[in-house]
Amino acid sequence: MTSHAAAVGDGGQERLERGFEFYNLKLGMWIFLLSEVMFFTSLIGAYIILRFAHPEQFPAPGTVLSIELTAFNTFMLICSSVTMVKAYAAVQHDDQQGLQVWLLATIILGASFVGIQMYEYVYLVREGFVPIANLYTAEGGPLYGSTFYLMTGFHGTHVTIGVLALTGVLLRARTGAFNSQKLGPVEIVGLYWHFVDLVWIVLFTIVYLI
Amino acid sequence: MNWMFPQSVSTFGPEIDRLYYIILAITGVVFVLTEVLLFYFLIRYRAREGHKAEYNHGNTKAEVIWTTVPFVIVVGLALMSVGVWKRIKDPSAFPPNAYQIIVTARQFEWEATYPGADGQLRTADDFKLLNRLNVPVNRPFVVNLESSDVIHSFFVYPFRVKQDVVPGMTIPVWFEVTATGEYALGCAELCGFGHYSMDGTVMVQTQTEFQAWEATQIAARAAAGVANLAAAGATGAPAN
Amino acid sequence: MEVDEKKAHPPYMLIWGVLAVLMLGKVLISMLIGLKWLAVLLLVIVSFTSALLVAFYYMHLRFEPKKLWLLAAVPIPLILIFIFTVMQEFTQR
Amino acid sequence: MSMTATRTDYDLLPYAGEHHEELSFIRKYIFSTDHKTIGKQFLFMSLIFMLLGGIMAMMIRWQLGFPGQPMPGGTLLPETMSPGGIILPEFYASLLTMHGTFMIFFAIMPLLVGVFGNLLIPLQIGAPDMAFPKLNMLSFWLAVPSGLMMLASFFVIGGAAGSGWTAYAPLSADGQYTGVYMGQRLWLLALFILGFSSITGAVNYITTVINMRAPGLTWFRLPLSVWALFITAILALLAMPILAGALIMLFTDHALGTTFFRPAAGGEPLLWQHLFWFFGHPEVYILILPAMGIVSEILANGARKPVFGYKAMVFAICAIAFLGWIVWGHHMFMSGMNPMLGTTFMFSTIVIAVPSAIKVFNWLGTLWKGSIVFHVPFLNAAAFVSLFIIGGLSGVFMASTPVDIVITDTYFIVAHIHYVLFGGSLFGIFAGITYWYPKMFGTMMNELWGKIHFAGTFVTYNLVFFPMHELGLQGMMRRIYDPNNYVYLQHLQPLNTFISVSAFALFAFQMIFMVNFLYSIWFGKKAADNPWRATTLEWSTPSPPPHGNFQQMPTVYRGPHEYSVPGAREDFSPQWESGGAGAPSPTHHATAH
Numbered sequence A: 001m002t003s004h005a006a007a008v009g010d011g012g013q014e015r016l017e018r019g020f021e022f023y024n025l026k027l028g029m030w031i032f033l034l035s036e037v038m039f040f041t042s043l044i045g046a047y048i049i050l051r052f053a054h055p056e057q058f059p060a061p062g063t064v065l066s067i068e069l070t071a072f073n074t075f076m077l078i079c080s081s082v083t084m085v086k087a088y089a090a091v092q093h094d095d096q097q098g099l100q101v102w103l104l105a106t107i108i109l110g111a112s113f114v115g116i117q118m119y120e121y122v123y124l125v126r127e128g129f130v131p132i133a134n135l136y137t138a139e140g141g142p143l144y145g146s147t148f149y150l151m152t153g154f155h156g157t158h159v160t161i162g163v164l165a166l167t168g169v170l171l172r173a174r175t176g177a178f179n180s181q182k183l184g185p186v187e188i189v190g191l192y193w194h195f196v197d198l199v200w201i202v203l204f205t206i207v208y209l210i
Numbered sequence B: 001m002n003w004m005f006p007q008s009v010s011t012f013g014p015e016i017d018r019l020y021y022i023i024l025a026i027t028g029v030v031f032v033l034t035e036v037l038l039f040y041f042l043i044r045y046r047a048r049e050g051h052k053a054e055y056n057h058g059n060t061k062a063e064v065i066w067t068t069v070p071f072v073i074v075v076g077l078a079l080m081s082v083g084v085w086k087r088i089k090d091p092s093a094f095p096p097n098a099y100q101i102i103v104t105a106r107q108f109e110w111e112a113t114y115p116g117a118d119g120q121l122r123t124a125d126d127f128k129l130l131n132r133l134n135v136p137v138n139r140p141f142v143v144n145l146e147s148s149d150v151i152h153s154f155f156v157y158p159f160r161v162k163q164d165v166v167p168g169m170t171i172p173v174w175f176e177v178t179a180t181g182e183y184a185l186g187c188a189e190l191c192g193f194g195h196y197s198m199d200g201t202v203m204v205q206t207q208t209e210f211q212a213w214e215a216t217q218i219a220a221r222a223a224a225g226v227a228n229l230a231a232a233g234a235t236g237a238p239a240n
Numbered sequence C: 001m002e003v004d005e006k007k008a009h010p011p012y013m014l015i016w017g018v019l020a021v022l023m024l025g026k027v028l029i030s031m032l033i034g035l036k037w038l039a040v041l042l043l044v045i046v047s048f049t050s051a052l053l054v055a056f057y058y059m060h061l062r063f064e065p066k067k068l069w070l071l072a073a074v075p076i077p078l079i080l081i082f083i084f085t086v087m088q089e090f091t092q093r
Numbered sequence D: 001m002s003m004t005a006t007r008t009d010y011d012l013l014p015y016a017g018e019h020h021e022e023l024s025f026i027r028k029y030i031f032s033t034d035h036k037t038i039g040k041q042f043l044f045m046s047l048i049f050m051l052l053g054g055i056m057a058m059m060i061r062w063q064l065g066f067p068g069q070p071m072p073g074g075t076l077l078p079e080t081m082s083p084g085g086i087i088l089p090e091f092y093a094s095l096l097t098m099h100g101t102f103m104i105f106f107a108i109m110p111l112l113v114g115v116f117g118n119l120l121i122p123l124q125i126g127a128p129d130m131a132f133p134k135l136n137m138l139s140f141w142l143a144v145p146s147g148l149m150m151l152a153s154f155f156v157i158g159g160a161a162g163s164g165w166t167a168y169a170p171l172s173a174d175g176q177y178t179g180v181y182m183g184q185r186l187w188l189l190a191l192f193i194l195g196f197s198s199i200t201g202a203v204n205y206i207t208t209v210i211n212m213r214a215p216g217l218t219w220f221r222l223p224l225s226v227w228a229l230f231i232t233a234i235l236a237l238l239a240m241p242i243l244a245g246a247l248i249m250l251f252t253d254h255a256l257g258t259t260f261f262r263p264a265a266g267g268e269p270l271l272w273q274h275l276f277w278f279f280g281h282p283e284v285y286i287l288i289l290p291a292m293g294i295v296s297e298i299l300a301n302g303a304r305k306p307v308f309g310y311k312a313m314v315f316a317i318c319a320i321a322f323l324g325w326i327v328w329g330h331h332m333f334m335s336g337m338n339p340m341l342g343t344t345f346m347f348s349t350i351v352i353a354v355p356s357a358i359k360v361f362n363w364l365g366t367l368w369k370g371s372i373v374f375h376v377p378f379l380n381a382a383a384f385v386s387l388f389i390i391g392g393l394s395g396v397f398m399a400s401t402p403v404d405i406v407i408t409d410t411y412f413i414v415a416h417i418h419y420v421l422f423g424g425s426l427f428g429i430f431a432g433i434t435y436w437y438p439k440m441f442g443t444m445m446n447e448l449w450g451k452i453h454f455a456g457t458f459v460t461y462n463l464v465f466f467p468m469h470e471l472g473l474q475g476m477m478r479r480i481y482d483p484n485n486y487v488y489l490q491h492l493q494p495l496n497t498f499i500s501v502s503a504f505a506l507f508a509f510q511m512i513f514m515v516n517f518l519y520s521i522w523f524g525k526k527a528a529d530n531p532w533r534a535t536t537l538e539w540s541t542p543s544p545p546p547h548g549n550f551q552q553m554p555t556v557y558r559g560p561h562e563y564s565v566p567g568a569r570e571d572f573s574p575q576w577e578s579g580g581a582g583a584p585s586p587t588h589h590a591t592a593h
């Protein structure tokens, strides 16, 4: 890591005094992710609080939701994270081929995650596990359905957005737009992707396992 | 009595009013002090010929003083408020053997449920009043607030009582009235278009009057017979 | 990347393995441990560890200036304050 | 993983001296990415929405001052609002809801954050533009449709949302309680979009301040306005998503039948309040902190003195922002919240008086031994101090839980709201607009009419809102359509009528501002580069600054508010001038035209 501590005295320096040693886009992404943290806090927080207040509406893990299926899905998301860092490592070494292959792998894994989630939803709705309170017939109570779909749904939306963004980056990568000197978009889409993975790790635990 | 507050007629009313006046005094002093200083400075230090501003970046000592003094004052205020608040709102500090009723709020009316002959709430001999409450003077009185639709707020100003009524919860609120008379009951939380019209009356009677009134209510309830009782209970119609 | 940067990559595949094992561990904890509070405690610890691994290695937080750690930590106290305060609401009901 | 921090980074923008291409009309004025243009766009948008909010306030006041009488011009409105000119209760509920919503979300917040954030941050830190100009444009073009959507909700079947700007569930969670279906959903969606707009704005501001300061501009040389805007952006960044999540839950409750806040199926109405106020209290500080920063700066300029206790001011801003996160329960003392929590919240709330005290006394200290020039911005800033004190002190009454029993949900609260938001934020905005007007439009606003507007507003404003304290103490609830329905409030009718008449006068004085504002754009006196003889970087460039702001990257040599430095040639020593005694600087000459 280059060190160019932006210590600026009273003299006129050539360099900007920068609070962080990296470029705007990356700093901006980190800052945006903080607001995402708060967004998921309001959804997950509502779940934790409602469950604490009404434990009777939330049956034991595994009674309604399928742990096995989702564990597999979680595993896919973890794999997609490792393919993403591989893509990033590739572009750092100017490995265009590697960048494209690993990006594609990430996209496929991410899309499959969404696909499996869709399948899960269809399956659950057939079981009477729905977000709509007066149609809810599964075990537990309607709060369970409401919170489940909102949390996982918004996570799924994030994954979908991530897949779209990754696709955009892949298309640009195919034109050779990125290299070891210019890899901002690859890095920030990666940050976003890992963040979405991180949220899922938390969601999977509290929704499916606890 | 005074132009600020209408007379309070509950046991804890004067305590609240006293706190109010203490805060008024403190903030009054702060208000006068700061505003006078502000206007004094504005006039005293207006730009004039040959007058130059003093170059000054601040003063740590002054800084420390005007940080600690307000801190001490406001924490003192909070400490004074704690006891009063606990006495009024802490459910475990409610006075024992109070007279208990239920008040159910709905758009846009108040329904009071009295325990009836057996002295027990939520039994068949309960009797109900609409938009009216009868309360004995000088006796702790607990109202259990329930709502059947949205949030309302039970507000009797002279008692210094205000408490939101939340659907899905039963929120008890107590008071002990110190003067007989007729007082207005209002709704203080926006609850729909009729919010402004959700008023009622609280009749505070002497204990003997109250008992007599209670006895007639119970008698009327008994006389109405079981069939009528069920009908009246179902429609929530007032018994008198 | 700077040319003068000699830093090796973080052990990406190793982290991946650890994450997978931790996930499996969580599933097992959830299925096997009957004691509710113990299971919850373990699950929280394990998923917190996994989340940290992702943030530190995949998101490279480990290699960023400490200022960014601080920035990233800002929401955490707010989250805890909010959730635990609102839970107090229901301890007495 | 780092990039070099020189200006060769691909994500940096060209300064004015460097090349930039000619832009078409649309790219220059409509879909502009120039922070100054976007700031001005926000200005026009929020002033128009403020005018609408003001008109709604006038209708509210008509009903309260002259209940049941036909409103002049009321017959022009549809039958569903005011048949025969008489305001219906349901229309009144929509009016107060939309008045609060428009004023808070579409007037004050975009004025402070959207206008001054955009205009001041790059100019005062010596940057050519925001870090993400396109994102900046997106932020504006999300705010406009959101406001229009909100406005459109008046005209859908069932009318606009009528559950207050706080939208307490379950009143707001189920159309059956109000008969408002579409209107409430539009309200929720519009705010959601606005939240997104705010977040994109906040990301931009924070990145810009952290990463794009000119050389020499260390943290403790930032102008206080930038500090305030920076901390505000952090508050917005972290608070708006909480609202967004809550809005989504309320929306699905309303539109889909989920049950987060609907108690019938186990939901918790109080959870909405917790979420809303966990956002809402930081929000009210979003609405005051930038005004505080602006006022600090203008007071120093008017008094020709450095800001007294600059560092203490910065720490006070940070302290207010942090404490703002742990006090939300003070809006819920009477909500049925666990009473023990009430005690905790009382302590945290009341402690906020301390950093506020620091600010107030430092403002007074700034004036002390100054040499005060009473220009229009200064007058408004001084009014801010005097009125914010009143609003802040009334907050102390409500912070004391037992006293709040009496005054919550009465006009005492309405008085508090308007003292902090109008007396505070809006006077700060008047100060800011008049102060930076030359930088925005290159002309000066009329001084005399500015003073008339100030004096008229200050007087009528107090006539409108001070008596509201008394209404509250007499027990008049807020949000009631007709207080005369309560016998014990009937004697207040004359006072209500007086307030209404004063409010109409207040509104009339705002028309002076509007005309002065619009007239001066085209016919105002041409402004010099530095008409207020001020010290911060924006005054080193032409009025208005060119695309790219500065001829070249400026260098900063000193603190932000250096007035009346002993031995200096002038009574102000600009940040961009080198040398101890305010010697002429090369940068200054390069940018003068």
Ligand code: HEA
Residues within 6 Å of the ligand: B027, B030, B034, B069, B070, B073, B074, D166, D284, D285, D287, D288, D330, D331, D349, D350, D352, D353, D356, D357, D358, D360, D388, D389, D391, D392, D393, D395, D396, D398, D399, D400, D404, D407, D408, D409, D413, D416, D417, D420, D421, D424, D425
């Ligand atoms: C800009 C907006 C703004 C600001 C800055 C504030 C500032 C404060 N507010 Fe206010 N508040 C609102 C906007 C704001 N508020 C709004 C919109 C509502 C109503 C929402 C609704 O229900 O619709 C509200 C409601 C509200 C309530 C809820 C009332 C209720 O509904 O029952 C409370 C209760 O504690 C409160 C308290 C405070 C306090 C303690 C401060 C403090 O920050 C004030 C601190 C300042 C001072 C104290 C003055 C200066 C200090 C000195 C001169 C030093 C010396 C002082 C002492 C020794 C006391 N506010």
Ligand code: HEA
Residues within 6 Å of the ligand: D047, D048, D050, D051, D053, D054, D055, D057, D058, D060, D061, D064, D096, D097, D099, D100, D101, D103, D104, D108, D163, D164, D165, D166, D414, D417, D418, D421, D422, D425, D426, D464, D477, D478, D479, D480, D481, D503, D506, D507, D510, D513, D514, D517, D518
């Ligand atoms: C910043 C916020 C703000 C501002 C400025 C105002 C301004 C005014 N408010 Fe508002 N008010 C609120 C925020 C604000 N209000 C909030 C949050 C509520 C609570 C809502 C709720 O309960 O849900 C409320 C509620 C409220 C009530 C209580 C309603 C009720 O409870 O039943 C009343 C009653 O009198 C009232 C009156 C007024 C009046 C007379 C003005 C006057 O000052 C208006 C004067 C006119 C203007 C300020 C417009 C001027 C226009 C310009 C300067 C633009 C120039 C234009 C161009 C160049 C295009 N307001």
Ligand code: CUA
Residues within 6 Å of the ligand: B105, B107, B108, B151, B152, B153, B187, B188, B189, B190, B191, B192, B194, B195, B196, B198
């Ligand atoms: Cu019931 Cu307002």
Ligand SMILES: [Cu+2]
Residues within 6 Å of the ligand: D280, D281, D284, D327, D328, D330, D331
């Ligand atoms: Cu608040």
